[in-house]
Every structure is written in structure tokens, then in C-alpha cells.
Amino acid sequence: MSxxxxxxxxxxxxxxxxxxxxxxxxxxxxxxxxxxxxxxSGKTTLLKLLNGLLTPSEGEVLIAGNHxxxxxxxxxxxxxxxxxxxxxxxxxxLLTYYSDFFEDFDMSRANAMLESLKISPKDRLKTMSKGTxxxxxxxxxxxxRAKLYCLDEPIAGVDPAARDYILSTILNNYEPDASILIxxxxxxxxxxxxxxxxFIQEGQLKLHASVEDIRMQEGESIDSYFREVFKC
Amino acid sequence: MLKKCLKHEWKxxxxxxxxxxxxxxxxxxxxxFGFLFSxxxxxxxxLIVLYLFAYVLIVIAASVMTQVLMIQRYYKNxxxxxxxxxxxxxxxxxxxxxxxxxxxxxxxxxxxxxxLASFAFLLLPxxxxxxxxxxxxxxxxxxxxxxxxxxxxxxxxxxxDAAFSLIGITNHIGMxxxxxxxxxxxxFFGILLFYAAISIGSLVSSHxxxxxxxxxxxxxxxxxxxxxxxxxxxxxxxxxxAVVTTSSVSTLIITVVLCVVLFLICRxxxxxxxxxx
Numbered sequence: 001m002s003x004x005x006x007x008x009x010x011x012x013x014x015x016x017x018x019x020x021x022x023x024x025x026x027x028x029x030x031x032x033x034x035x036x037x038x039x040x041s042g043k044t045t046l047l048k049l050l051n052g053l054l055t056p057s058e059g060e061v062l063i064a065g066n067h068x069x070x071x072x073x074x075x076x077x078x079x080x081x082x083x084x085x086x087x088x089x090x091x092x093x094l095l096t097y098y099s100d101f102f103e104d105f106d107m108s109r110a111n112a113m114l115e116s117l118k119i120s121p122k123d124r125l126k127t128m129s130k131g132t133x134x135x136x137x138x139x140x141x142x143x144x145r146a147k148l149y150c151l152d153e154p155i156a157g158v159d160p161a162a163r164d165y166i167l168s169t170i171l172n173n174y175e176p177d178a179s180i181l182i183x184x185x186x187x188x189x190x191x192x193x194x195x196x197x198x199f200i201q202e203g204q205l206k207l208h209a210s211v212e213d214i215r216m217q218e219g220e221s222i223d224s225y226f227r228e229v230f231k232c
Numbered sequence: 233m234l235k236k237c238l239k240h241e242w243k244x245x246x247x248x249x250x251x252x253x254x255x256x257x258x259x260x261x262x263x264x265f266g267f268l269f270s271x272x273x274x275x276x277x278x279l280i281v282l283y284l285f286a287y288v289l290i291v292i293a294a295s296v297m298t299q300v301l302m303i304q305r306y307y308k309n310x311x312x313x314x315x316x317x318x319x320x321x322x323x324x325x326x327x328x329x330x331x332x333x334x335x336x337x338x339x340x341x342x343x344x345x346x347x348l349a350s351f352a353f354l355l356l357p358x359x360x361x362x363x364x365x366x367x368x369x370x371x372x373x374x375x376x377x378x379x380x381x382x383x384x385x386x387x388x389x390x391x392x393d394a395a396f397s398l399i400g401i402t403n404h405i406g407m408x409x410x411x412x413x414x415x416x417x418x419x420f421f422g423i424l425l426f427y428a429a430i431s432i433g434s435l436v437s438s439h440x441x442x443x444x445x446x447x448x449x450x451x452x453x454x455x456x457x458x459x460x461x462x463x464x465x466x467x468x469x470x471x472x473x474a475v476v477t478t479s480s481v482s483t484l485i486i487t488v489v490l491c492v493v494l495f496l497i498c499r500x501x502x503x504x505x506x507x508x509x
Contacts, residue, residue, distance in 0.1 A: 014437055051320050053508045069503075073322040084316035086244065093243075100236045101321045 009059035077146035237331035253346035260350030
């Protein structure tokens with residue numbers, strides 16, 4: 001296992017508000033990591049910084065030794081918590097778009113997942129429900145053979161039955177040497193697939209530990225432990 | 233990657249653009265062939281007035297909307313939710329800006345050609361009918377339609393020649409090349425001014441569009457003032473040839489320099505100061 005992500009004193013301010021406050025963090029490859037924290041704790045900000053969508057106010061973030069840029073974008077697959085697809089597009093247009101720009105995009109994997117979820121490549125995005133669009137976005141993200149997957153609330157907008165499929169999709173579609181960073185509030189749904197968890201509060205790192213250690217030391221599930229740590 | 237960016241940029245824009253400009257051409261053809269196969273005197277005045285009103289409106293709308301949609305494309309694709317995909321592509325900021333600028337430029341030219349084609353469709357059928365039904369007596373000579381077109385072309389080139397010799401320009405090929413370069417420089421300058429204003433607007437956390445509009449007005453004002461001063465200085469030169477050549481060359485140089493500056497502003501913001509809210 002090698003160090004995949006390094007954050008050194010990473011700080012992001014929006015006006016007077018500090019979203020991330022001198023965060024120091026390192027993540028190894030080959031792990032599924034839960035990025036957990038209450039609303040406004042800085043989870044989305046961290047994922048956006050990793051993907052070069054925000055510029056740090058202070059400090060730096062490195063992915064495989066590089067600052068976010070063309071090199072890192074080749075190896076990071078990002079699922080934002082927004083609908084980012086042009087509504088004029090068909091699913092087939094998106095498949096072409098992804099395969100044109102991402103060398104690691106696996107078309108056969110994408111088609112297999114679309115077929116499992118009964119989504120036709122001819123379907124237009126503007127005729128789809130919000131949940132179906134989210135599934136399409138997840139399929140596109142997970143069809144890349146990336147080194148790092150950043151998933152921001154991947155199961156928040158879909159029904160419980162689809163959640164199981166999505167989680168198994170995530171589990172079955174990443175390379176052994178890749179890492180997945182999942183930000184979510186639905187801890188009980190994902191905790192069985194996590195190797196590590198990161199707790200963030202008010203932009204600062206509260207905890208970074210393995211799931212196994214927390215269960216052994218605290219004698220409770222991650223969901224219960226989260227509720228205890230972030231009790232209002 | 234530029235080739236792929238161009239391909240997808242074109243794909244994203246062409247349907248709306250083709251529809252807009254296609255409607256402008258269709259309206260011209262509708263009027264032209266309508267007038268060809270009927271006598272204007274037989275058509276109700278209200279119908280003609282309504283058609284001409286709709287025609288002018290559609291031609292203006294096609295031109296304005298071409299610009300508006302292409303400006304909106306830059307903003308939406310890079311600085312709104314769509315930017316969450318566009319900005320995570322392994323593509324340089326240079327390729328993003330260049331592809332958008334080239335497609336915008338291509339549609340600006342195609343829009344101008346569409347408007348010309350629309351006018352031609354509107355006027356040519358009636359003109360051809362006129363010439364086939366009548367012989368035109370011009371300076372006591374009978375002219376066919378092709379004679380008339382040749383005459384028109386000769387007049388245009390004659391006026392251009394006279395203007396060039398008046399200001400002492402003899403190298404027409406050089407002048408033509410200079411005009412082409414000047415045309416593209418001013419086309420891309422206009423586009424990059426919009427892009428730079430939108431990029432500057434993205435730097436603030438709220439009122440991004442208002443900031444973009446104010447930046448556009450501010451940059452335009454500053455450029456007009458400095459451009460005006462440099463032209464006034466050139467006019468202190470005495471001979472007409474020197475005035476025209478010096479002002480044209482200096483305008484072209486200033487335009488090219490400004491294109492580079494505006495491009496660098498866009499690239500810097502996109503690659504170093506991106507903050508998607």
C-alpha cells in the first residue's frame with residue numbers, strides 16, 4: 001500500500017467562513033474510506049479540493065504526489081452531489097463523452113451496469129427521474145478504472161432497494177489498488193463496506209481510524225459511535 | 233485533446249444554432265418565393281406588414297440569440313453544475329477556452345452567412361423575375377441579370393480600388409490578407425472579452441453575473457479610452473496613407489495583444505483560481 005492522498009495544512013475559506021481548517025490527512029491506496037461528519041463540516045469542500053474544483057486558501061493537497069491538475073484528473077473519478085449532466089444528452093452521448101476523455105473508461109462495464117438497471121443507452125436525460133439520473137452518474141463514475149474514487153453522497157437520492165445495488169456496484173467495480181472515499185450521512189447503509197473512517201467537524205479532523213479498531217475499542221457500530229461523537 | 237473538445241463543443245451547440253439560423257434562412261426563402269409566385273399588389277397589406285415584421289424580428293433574434301447562447305454556454309459549461317464534469321476532465325484550461333472560442337467564432341461567421349443567405353433568398357427570386365420579364369435599360373444599354381451582377385461587382389471593386397489608390401495602397405493581396413487577419417483578431421477579441429468578464433465574475437462568491445456585466449463594461453470602457461487616445465495620436469500624422477496604414481496596423485497589434493491578455497486572464501482563473509460554488 002502506498003500513500004495516495006496527502007493533505008498538508010489544507011485550509012479553505014469562503015469569505016469569513018472557514019470550511020476546512022488546517023487539515024492534515026494521508027490516505028493509502030486499496031481502501032474504502034468513509035468521510036463522515038455533520039452538515040457543513042467540510043466533507044464536500046474536501047472532495048472538491050481533491051478534484052481541483054476549488055483552490056485552497058492555504059496548505060496543499062497532493063494525489064499520487066501531484067497537485068490537482070491534468071495528471072490527477074486522469075486517475076480520480078468524481079461523483080459530485082449535484083446533477084452535472086446536460087439534459088439535452090442521451091445516455092449514449094455520455095458514454096461517448098466519457099470514453100473520449102477518460103482513457104480508463106470501461107465501456108463494457110458501463111453497458112453491463114446500464115442493462116442491470118434497465119436503463120437504455122437511447123434514453124434522454126431530460127425524461128429521467130432524479131433517482132435514475134443519479135444512477136447514470138454513478139455508473140459513469142464507477143465505470144472508470146481509476147486510482148481514486150471520490151463519491152459525494154452516492155446513495156442519498158435513491159430508494160433503499162437501489163442502494164444495495166449501488167453499494168454492490170461500488171464494491172465490485174473498483175480495482176484492488178484503488179481507494180474509494182465516500183461521503184455520506186447514511187452510515188448504517190455503508191459501514192459494512194468501509195475499511196476506514198474519517199470524522200470531520202467544523203473543518204478539522206476529529207478522527208481517522210480503521211473500522212475494525214473502532215468496533216474493537218468502542219464495542220459499537222460506526223453509526224452508533226458517530227451519533228455519540230457528534231451528539232447535539 | 234483540443235480535437236475532442238472541439239468535437240463535443242460542436243455537438244453540444246449545433247442543434248440550437250442550426251435551428252436558429254435555419255429559421256432565419258427559411259423566413260427569407262418563404263418571403264422570396266412567396267413574392268415570386270404572387271403579385272405583391274394582390275397580397276393583403278396586413279399580411280405583407282406582418283411578414284416583414286416577423287422577418288426582421290427573426291433575423292435580429294437569430295443574430296442576438298447566437299451570441300447569447302454561445303456566451304451562456306461558456307458560463308454554464310464551466311462555472312455552474314455542468315462545470316462539475318467539465319472541470320474534472322483531464323483537459324487543459326487552454327483547450328477548454330480555445331475549443332469554446334473557435335466554435336463561438338464559427339457560429340458567428342455562420343450566423344452572418346445565414347443572414348446574407350436569408351436576404352438573398354428574400355430578394356433574388358423577385359430580382360430574377362424582374363430581369364426575365366423586363367430588360368433593364370442602364371445608361372442606354374440593355375442588361376441581362378448576369379450583366380447586372382457583373383456591373384455591380386465592377387462597381388464595388390472599382391470603388392475599393394479608388395479608395396485604396398487614394399490612400400496609397402497598391403498591394404491588394406497584402407491588404408486582403410491584412411483584412412482577414414484583422415477580421416479574425418476582432419472576432420476573437422469580442423469573444424474573449426465576454427469570456428474574461430465571465431471568468432472574473434466567477435471569482436466572487438455571490439452576484440457572479442452582475443460582477444461579470446460590470447467587468448465587461450469596465451474593460452470595454454478602458455479599452456475604448458486607450459484605443460481612442462492611440463488613434464488620435466496617429467491622426468497627428470499628416471498624409472492620409474500614413475494615417476490609414478498606421479492606425480490600421482496599430483489597431484491590429486493592439487487587438488492581438490488584447491486577445492492574448494484576455495486569453496491569459498481566462499486561463500489563469502480557470503486553472504489557478506477556480507472556485508465552483
